[in-house]
Amino acid sequence: MDLNNIEDIARYIVKAGKGILAADESNPTCGKRFDSIGVESTEQNRRDYREMLFRSQGMRGNIGGVILFDETIRQEAEDGTSLVKIISDQGALPGIKVDQGLKPIGDSEESITQGLDGLDARLKEYYSLGAKFTKWRAVIKIGNSMPSDDAIQSNMVALADYAKVVQENHMVPMVEPEVLMDGTHSIQECFDATSRCLNTLFAALDERRVNIKGTILKPNMVTSGSEVAHKADKNEVAKQTIKCLKENVPSDLPGITFLSGGQSDLDSTAHLDAMNKIGGFSWKLSFSYGRALQQPALKAWMGKKENASLAQEALSHRALMNKLAAEGSWSSSLEN
Numbered sequence: 281m282d283l284n285n286i287e288d289i290a291r292y293i294v295k296a297g298k299g300i301l302a303a304d305e306s307n308p309t310c311g312k313r314f315d316s317i318g319v320e321s322t323e324q325n326r327r328d329y330r331e332m333l334f335r336s337q338g339m340r341g342n343i344g345g346v347i348l349f350d351e352t353i354r355q356e357a358e359d360g361t362s363l364v365k366i367i368s369d370q371g372a373l374p375g376i377k378v379d380q381g382l383k384p385i386g387d388s389e390e391s392i393t394q395g396l397d398g399l400d401a402r403l404k405e406y407y408s409l410g411a412k413f414t415k416w417r418a419v420i421k422i423g424n425s426m427p428s429d430d431a432i433q434s435n436m437v438a439l440a441d442y443a444k445v446v447q448e449n450h451m452v453p454m455v456e457p458e459v460l461m462d463g464t465h466s467i468q469e470c471f472d473a474t475s476r477c478l479n480t481l482f483a484a485l486d487e488r489r490v491n492i493k494g495t496i497l498k499p500n501m502v503t504s505g506s507e508v509a510h511k512a513d514k515n516e517v518a519k520q521t522i523k524c525l526k527e528n529v530p531s532d533l534p535g536i537t538f539l540s541g542g543q544s545d546l547d548s549t550a551h552l553d554a555m556n557k558i559g560g561f562s563w564k565l566s567f568s569y570g571r572a573l574q575q576p577a578l579k580a581w582m583g584k585k586e587n588a589s590l591a592q593e594a595l596s597h598r599a600l601m602n603k604l605a606a607e608g609s610w611s612s613s614l615e616n
């Protein structure tokens with residue numbers, strides 16, 4: 281695939297219902313996922329697991345991009361093929377997480393994402409390793425007077441500064457302002473916090489003349505807090521999320537690919553499908569799921585080579601279900 285223009289790259293990733301497999305867990309996060317199945321998080325185990333995912337049949341036609349972690353973009357498969365080539369051979373574009381995690385803002389509970397220092401040099405190397413797009417995640421919390429204006433402003437400005445440097449390096453920036461689900465907040469509070477973030481983010485991108493047609497947004501859906509007993513239902517989540525996006529996101533953005541953020545795999549698919557069934561927006565609404573795509577595959581794998589094909593079937597199934605949801609043609613009966 282010889283895609284060099286950032287607008288073509290962004291459109292390619294979300295074409296025809298395709299979405300993104302987020303496989304960019306840092307080593308500590310990957311360690312937590314592996315702990316849940318009793319597998320040691322060694323470099324080789326992480327390689328074997330990801331190689332298995334990337335070779336799944338259901339990558340083809342359903343996955344347009346894969347987000348990698350620094351270790352993975354440099355790794356080779358057991359037979360010596362680079363993991364980047366395996367991804368490309370499946371028709372997906374390799375992407376890379378380029379932020380360097382979170383730092384607390386003063387002694388508050390809020391954080392600012394790190395990674396602008398030395399970013400240009402890191403991007404040049406990732407480009408030479410085959411990356412076509414990049415990701416930067418900002419984290420925003422709800423509760424105890426949060427989010428503060430300061431946390432929103434500083435994080436959205438950092439996202440816009442990052443996006444500018446990425447485009448100067450000929451890659452597509454994926455901008456991820458994640459409003460966390462954690463807490464007892466209402467769907468309205470999530471709507472308000474998400475709205476403030478998106479509004480500030482697109483003003484900052486505009487100020488820096490970031491090319492919106494060569495950018496992908498990775499937002500949270502607008503949902504009730506994860507600790508709320510009676511949560512807003514699927515149709516309410518779909519309606520509020522579309523309303524929030526329509527009020528804040530320019531219509532020439534090619535793709536919006538949601539994070540799953542702790543939603544179950546089925547909820548993530550059902551919510552995406554409900555939005556696409558409502559329709560009436562110009563962007564492609566698709567997925568960039570980590571846990572919601574990988575969880576069933578991880579459980580099927582359990583670190584054992586002999587489980588590889590079951591695990592690959594599990595990933596392939598979720599990839600297909602989410603592609604159908606991105607086209608608004610999923611139904612729960614297809615899950616059996």
Ligand code: 13P
Pocket residue numbers: 302304417456539540541542568569570571572
């Ligand atoms: P989840 O879908 O598991 O939230 O992961 C997506 C991601 O890349 C978070 O940055």
